[in-house]
Amino acid sequence: MTTTGPRPRRPLRLLVGILVAVVVLCCCGSAGVTGWLLLRPGIDTAGKVDFRNPLAVPPLAPSRIDDEGRRVFDLRAQAGQRDFGRGTATRTWGFEGDYLGPTLRATRGERVVVDVVNGLPEPTSVHWHGMRLPAVMDGGPHQEVRPGATWSPTWTVDQPAATLWYHPHPHGKTEEHVYRGLAGMFIIDDERESALPLPRDYGVDDFPVIVQDKNFDRDGQLRVTRNMFSDIGTLGDTLLVNGTVAPYLDVTTERVRLRLLNGSTARTYDFGLADDRPFALIGTDGGLLPAPHTTRRITLSPGERAEIVVEMRAGERVAVRSFPPALGNVFSDRFAGGEDTFDVLELRAAGTLAAAPDLPDQLVPVERIDPASAVTTRSLDFAGRGINGKSMDMGRIDAAVVRGSVEIWEVTKLDGTPHNLHVHDVQFQVLTIGGEPPPPHLAGWKDTILLPDDDTVRIIMRFGDHADPNVPYMYHCHLLYHEDQGMMGQFVVVEPGQSAGTPPRGGAGHSHGQ
Numbered sequence: 275m276t277t278t279g280p281r282p283r284r285p286l287r288l289l290v291g292i293l294v295a296v297v298v299l300c301c302c303g304s305a306g307v308t309g310w311l312l313l314r315p316g317i318d319t320a321g322k323v324d325f326r327n328p329l330a331v332p333p334l335a336p337s338r339i340d341d342e343g344r345r346v347f348d349l350r351a352q353a354g355q356r357d358f359g360r361g362t363a364t365r366t367w368g369f370e371g372d373y374l375g376p377t378l379r380a381t382r383g384e385r386v387v388v389d390v391v392n393g394l395p396e397p398t399s400v401h402w403h404g405m406r407l408p409a410v411m412d413g414g415p416h417q418e419v420r421p422g423a424t425w426s427p428t429w430t431v432d433q434p435a436a437t438l439w440y441h442p443h444p445h446g447k448t449e450e451h452v453y454r455g456l457a458g459m460f461i462i463d464d465e466r467e468s469a470l471p472l473p474r475d476y477g478v479d480d481f482p483v484i485v486q487d488k489n490f491d492r493d494g495q496l497r498v499t500r501n502m503f504s505d506i507g508t509l510g511d512t513l514l515v516n517g518t519v520a521p522y523l524d525v526t527t528e529r530v531r532l533r534l535l536n537g538s539t540a541r542t543y544d545f546g547l548a549d550d551r552p553f554a555l556i557g558t559d560g561g562l563l564p565a566p567h568t569t570r571r572i573t574l575s576p577g578e579r580a581e582i583v584v585e586m587r588a589g590e591r592v593a594v595r596s597f598p599p600a601l602g603n604v605f606s607d608r609f610a611g612g613e614d615t616f617d618v619l620e621l622r623a624a625g626t627l628a629a630a631p632d633l634p635d636q637l638v639p640v641e642r643i644d645p646a647s648a649v650t651t652r653s654l655d656f657a658g659r660g661i662n663g664k665s666m667d668m669g670r671i672d673a674a675v676v677r678g679s680v681e682i683w684e685v686t687k688l689d690g691t692p693h694n695l696h697v698h699d700v701q702f703q704v705l706t707i708g709g710e711p712p713p714p715h716l717a718g719w720k721d722t723i724l725l726p727d728d729d730t731v732r733i734i735m736r737f738g739d740h741a742d743p744n745v746p747y748m749y750h751c752h753l754l755y756h757e758d759q760g761m762m763g764q765f766v767v768v769e770p771g772q773s774a775g776t777p778p779r780g781g782a783g784h785s786h787g788q
């Protein structure tokens with residue numbers, strides 16, 4: 275990272291790139307193939323999904339309290355198979371089952387332990403996305419779990435109620451491990467959220483909605499694919515919601531809370547309702563907003579979450595739809611999913627709906643971090659497969675952050691390809707995006723943000739108190755193919771006056787937690 279002033283925008287560079295690409299394609303490719311690739315319509319399943327399957331709801335993970343008063347979960351990664359409605363057994367991976375994993379749930383202040391068992395034939399890891407915790411518990415590439423090994427991270431949950439999630443983060447193989455089915459939700463509760471009149475009865479009026487796009491090959495197996503004109507990673511043509519194809523959800527209450535998670539490896543969605551009715555956005559990655567925000571769309575790039583509340587009338591049906599997301603430029607629109615429309619999930623209201631209280635005008639106070647309290651400002655340029663021109667190196671610490679300090683990071687995307695930024699250990703706030711104050715949906719706690727084209731996002735965050743000069747946290751693009759290709763850096767949290775140490779090389783050193 276470097277500390278520099280504002281940089282010029284580079285729309286010209288992008289335009290030239292697109293023109294060169296078109297010229298090259300027209301000269302080199304066969305005219306027919308090139309024309310088809312350039313002109314073929316985007317995917318559009320609006321109105322074409324038969325919603326034939328009840329939405330699977332991941333079970334709440336059972337837990338026990340050990341003799342130290344800690345809440346203990348079991349989480350075994352394992353291979354399995356599932357018929358996704360194609361009449362074939364698709365080979366999958368899952369936690370405690372064949373696909374995805376149970377929903378972990380804990381209350382702020384609790385100490386948790388997760389006994390992660392690797393029942394897979396290769397190393398993996400489990401990262402607690404959005405969680406504030408010591409780096410050695412974070413589950414990044416330095417906490418690889420070998421086949422047959424158990425890793426038992428433990429930490430005290432100390433952050434506001436939020437919809438977090440967990441997924442593997444092994445070095446260079448995250449896309450494949452998530453794509454095969456390893457992911458699940460981690461819901462945090464707290465007193466403030468519990469005191470509000472919000473739907474919170476899991477599986478009754480409060481549902482996880484984990485959205486993933488997949489490609490199946492002729493044998494019905496999941497296939498990681500590459501696109502000739504965008505190196506965004508796998509874009510699928512079939513949606514799974516909580517692992518269900520063409521799902522519907524029976525709604526029995528006047529208001530239903532959906533915890534949307536973009537669990538896809540590359541695709542960005544712009545969620546709304548098919549009849550364009552407004553809904554209430556009540557929370558983003560790191561917790562509730564100060565007040566419900568009424569809107570018709572919420573854009574989520576890979577890894578981002580949103581909690582929304584939808585109002586239903588008795589007997590009606592309405593689909594959750596993903597509209598074409600604005601990805602920043604015509605090239606991304608064309609080749610990175612920016613023209614695609616998907617019907618996601620049909621909400622089916624019962625003939626009689628249980629009453630639900632009105633949403634409160636206010637939710638929770640969200641302290642704004644004062645920019646004057648920042649001790650360091652860093653610049654991160656995202657381009658190609660690197661950050662500030664560097665590819666991920668497990669042995670290199672890119673930044674040392676003082677425990678508990680506030681920093682501003684200025685993040686600029688320079689290459690016209692969709693990227694987002696995820697920072698481990700923190701929830702940040704957006705100061706400006708493209709020079710403007712954040713819109714309401716980016717004004718709450720975030721840990722992942724889609725980067726604007728040729729422009730800068732300024733974020734501010736207070737780092738945790740868990741100093742460890744040797745074990746780094748990650749920051750990276752959460753388009754998992756890019757992450758695997760090296761668009762990732764490492765920071766350590768240190769005591770005041772302390773320097774960064776040396777991370778363990780190789781990353782396979784931890785088969786047991788502390």
Ligand SMILES: [Cu+2]
Nearest residue numbers: 693751753756
């Ligand atoms: Cu990226």
